Amino acid sequence: MKKSLLTIALMALTTGLVAPITALAKEVTLLNVSYDPTRELYVDYNAAFSKYWQAKTGDTVKVNQSHGGSGKQARAVIDGLQADVATLALAYDIDQLSEKANLIPKNWQTHLPNNSTPYTSTIVFLVRKGNPKHLNTWDDLVKPGIGIVPANPKTSGGARWTYLAAYGQALKAPGGSDAKAKEYITKFYKNAAVLDSGARGATTTFVERGIGDVLVGWENEAYLALKEGAGKFEVVVPPVSILAEPPVTVVDKFAKKHGTEKVAEAYLNYLYSDEGQEIIAKNFYRPRNAAVLKKHESQYAKVDLFTIDDVFGGWTKAQKTHFSDGGVFDQIYLK
Amino acid sequence: MSISPSITTAIPSSQYSNYQAKVARSRATSEPFLIRWLLIATVLGFLSLFLIVPLAAVFTEALRKGFAVYLAAITEPDALSSIKLTFIAALIAVPLNLVFGIAAAWAIAKFDFRGKSILITLIDLPFAVSPVIAGLIYVLIFGLQGWFGSTLLDNDIKVIFAIPGIVLASVFVTFPFVARELIPLMQAQGKDEEEAGLVLGATGWQILWRITLPNVKWGLLYGVILTNARAMGEFGAVSVVSGHIRGLTNTLPLHVEILYNEYNYAAAFAVASLLALLALLTLVLKSFVEWKAARDARLNELA
CATH class of the missing domain: 3.40.190.10 (Periplasmic binding protein-like II)
Structure with a gap:
C-alpha cells in the first residue's frame, strides 16, 4: 500500500x-x-x-x-x-x-x-621500434623489399592525401617532373603490402597484425597508434609532406x-x-x-608542407587526374 | 555459419536408424590400427587447429583484462543496443522465413507445376549471391538515389541505414535455409499420407497440421536453428545497409568490428565471445534435434 x-x-x-x-x-x-x-x-x-x-x-x-x-x-x-x-x-x-x-x-x-x-593534419610515417629498415625520407620507402601499408585511395580520404603527398614531393624534388613523379608513385604502390578500405583498417593491419615495415598515413593516426602501442613504434616525419585539410x-x-x-x-x-x-x-x-x-x-614536427591547391590545382582537378576511373592511380596500380 | 553441412543427416528415414547394427565393426569396414590412428590424429589435429584454438583464443582474449572488463563490455549501452538489434532482426527474419520456407517446400515437394525448377533456383539465389551484393540491391532500390528513394524521404520512411534495411538484408540472406532443409525431406516422404487423409475427408488445414507438419517437425526445427544462427551472425549484407551509427544501427558482428577498430580489443573479443557462445548453443541444439529425429525414426520403425 x-x-x-x-x-x-x-x-x-x-x-x-x-x-x-x-x-x-x-x-x-x-x-x-x-x-x-x-x-x-x-x-x-x-x-x-x-x-x-x-x-x-x-x-x-x-x-x-x-x-x-x-x-x-x-x-x-x-x-x-x-x-x-x-x-x-x-x-x-x-x-x-x-x-x-x-x-x-x-x-x-x-x-x-x-x-x-577547423584543423589540419599531414602525412607521416609510422615505423617499428628502432626504425630497423632506416626509413627516413620518401625515397627510402621505394627501395626494393620495403612493405608499405597505405590505405586504398579509392575509398579512404587519408589514403588520397598519402598518395598526393608521395606524388607531390616527387614532383617538387629537384629535377622533378610528372614523369618522374609517376615513376615514383608506381614504385610506391608496388611496395604496398595491403590496401585497406579505411585509414583505421590500415593502422590495425600494421599495428595489430604486424604486416609491413611502414604505415604511411595521418599524423594524428600515427601518434594515436604510438600512444596505444606502448613503445613498439616510432613516428618518422619526412622532410616534405602535404598540408591535409x-x-x-x-x-x-x-x-x-x-x-x-x-x-x-x-x-x-x-x-x-x-x-x-x-x-x-x-x-x-x-x-x-x-x-x-x-x-x-612541441608535439608537431617541423615539416615543409605544400598545399593541394599549389601543387595539384585543387581537389576537383586532383581527383579527376589521379583517382577517377582510368586515372593515374588506376594506370599505375593495375600495371 | 556453414551453409548446409548435413542436409541429409536430419532425415529420419528408416535406412539410417539401424545403420549401426548393419555396419558393426568387421574386417571389411575397419582399417589396420596404424591407419585408423593416423586418420584420427589428422582429424583431431585439423579440428584443434581450425576450430578449438581460435575458439579458445576468442575467450582468452575476451577475459584477458578480467571478468569485470568483460562484463562491462557486454553491458555497455552500445553493446546492449547491438544485442537488441540483432535479436529484433532474428525475431523478424526467422518467423518470416519459417512461413515462406514451409510454403515453398510444400509447393515444390507435393505438387508438379510449370516453372518449378525456376522457383527452386530462386530459393537458392541468396546462397549464390555474395552478401555484399545482397546489401547493395537494397541500396539501389531504397537508397536516396534509388528507385523509391525520394518518395521514401518525402514520407519520412527510413528503410536503409535503419532497422528495416537490416531486417530486409537478414531475411534475404537466410531465405533458403528452411526451404532447403524441408524439400528433400518432403520429397523423400512422398505424398501418400496426405492423399490418404484427403480420401478420408480431411480438409487442407487438417492435412497440414496433422500430417505434413508433424512429419517434418525435426527438419523444420533444424532449418530454424540454422536460419537463426545466420541471421544473428550475418556481417556483409548488413554492413552495407547499416550506416554504422553507434548504438543505433549496429548489430553484434558490426559492433565487434567497431570495437576492434577502436583499439578496444578486450571489449571486441568479449562481444565476439557472445557470438561464439551463440554458435556453440546452435551446435548443441542441432545435435539434440538430430538425436531426437533419429530416435523418432527408430521408434516409428518399431511401432
Whole structure:
C-alpha cells in the first residue's frame, strides 16, 4: 500500500512537474557522419559540446557517430544516411554531397572560417621500434623489399592525401617532373603490402597484425597508434609532406528535415572555439587557432608542407587526374 | 555459419536408424590400427587447429583484462543496443522465413507445376549471391538515389541505414535455409499420407497440421536453428545497409568490428565471445534435434 502510494506520488510528480520542464528543455539528436580516424576526437568533443550547449540553452544534445572510409561515408550520405553534419577527410568527398545528391549548396566551403576546415593534419610515417629498415625520407620507402601499408585511395580520404603527398614531393624534388613523379608513385604502390578500405583498417593491419615495415598515413593516426602501442613504434616525419585539410559541413537538406540546423551549425562552430581547438590538439590534429597551436608546438614536427591547391590545382582537378576511373592511380596500380 | 553441412543427416528415414547394427565393426569396414590412428590424429589435429584454438583464443582474449572488463563490455549501452538489434532482426527474419520456407517446400515437394525448377533456383539465389551484393540491391532500390528513394524521404520512411534495411538484408540472406532443409525431406516422404487423409475427408488445414507438419517437425526445427544462427551472425549484407551509427544501427558482428577498430580489443573479443557462445548453443541444439529425429525414426520403425 505504501509502495503504491509512493508510485502514485511519483507519477503525479512526473506528469505535473517534470513534463513542463522537458517540454521546455528539448532533447536533440545529431548524426555526425565522419571519416575513420576521428573516433576518439569526437568522443571527447561531443561530450564537451553537449555540456556547452546545455549550459547555453538548457537543451540536451546527443550526437550519434558513424565512422568509415571518407569516400564510403560520402557515398552513404548520398544514398540516404541522414547525417546532420558531415566531417570528412577531404573537400572533394563533401563536394559530392552537393554534386550527386544536391544535399548542400555548391559554396558550402565558404560557410565556416578557414575554408570550413577547423584543423589540419599531414602525412607521416609510422615505423617499428628502432626504425630497423632506416626509413627516413620518401625515397627510402621505394627501395626494393620495403612493405608499405597505405590505405586504398579509392575509398579512404587519408589514403588520397598519402598518395598526393608521395606524388607531390616527387614532383617538387629537384629535377622533378610528372614523369618522374609517376615513376615514383608506381614504385610506391608496388611496395604496398595491403590496401585497406579505411585509414583505421590500415593502422590495425600494421599495428595489430604486424604486416609491413611502414604505415604511411595521418599524423594524428600515427601518434594515436604510438600512444596505444606502448613503445613498439616510432613516428618518422619526412622532410616534405602535404598540408591535409579535412573539412566539415552541415548537411542542410537533412538538418532542415530534422529541424536541427541551429544545433548542427553551433556544433561545427564550436570546433573553432578555444575548448574545441584544445580537444583537437589533444587528439594530435593541428589546430587552426594560433595560440592553441603554439601551446602544443612541441608535439608537431617541423615539416615543409605544400598545399593541394599549389601543387595539384585543387581537389576537383586532383581527383579527376589521379583517382577517377582510368586515372593515374588506376594506370599505375593495375600495371 | 556453414551453409548446409548435413542436409541429409536430419532425415529420419528408416535406412539410417539401424545403420549401426548393419555396419558393426568387421574386417571389411575397419582399417589396420596404424591407419585408423593416423586418420584420427589428422582429424583431431585439423579440428584443434581450425576450430578449438581460435575458439579458445576468442575467450582468452575476451577475459584477458578480467571478468569485470568483460562484463562491462557486454553491458555497455552500445553493446546492449547491438544485442537488441540483432535479436529484433532474428525475431523478424526467422518467423518470416519459417512461413515462406514451409510454403515453398510444400509447393515444390507435393505438387508438379510449370516453372518449378525456376522457383527452386530462386530459393537458392541468396546462397549464390555474395552478401555484399545482397546489401547493395537494397541500396539501389531504397537508397536516396534509388528507385523509391525520394518518395521514401518525402514520407519520412527510413528503410536503409535503419532497422528495416537490416531486417530486409537478414531475411534475404537466410531465405533458403528452411526451404532447403524441408524439400528433400518432403520429397523423400512422398505424398501418400496426405492423399490418404484427403480420401478420408480431411480438409487442407487438417492435412497440414496433422500430417505434413508433424512429419517434418525435426527438419523444420533444424532449418530454424540454422536460419537463426545466420541471421544473428550475418556481417556483409548488413554492413552495407547499416550506416554504422553507434548504438543505433549496429548489430553484434558490426559492433565487434567497431570495437576492434577502436583499439578496444578486450571489449571486441568479449562481444565476439557472445557470438561464439551463440554458435556453440546452435551446435548443441542441432545435435539434440538430430538425436531426437533419429530416435523418432527408430521408434516409428518399431511401432
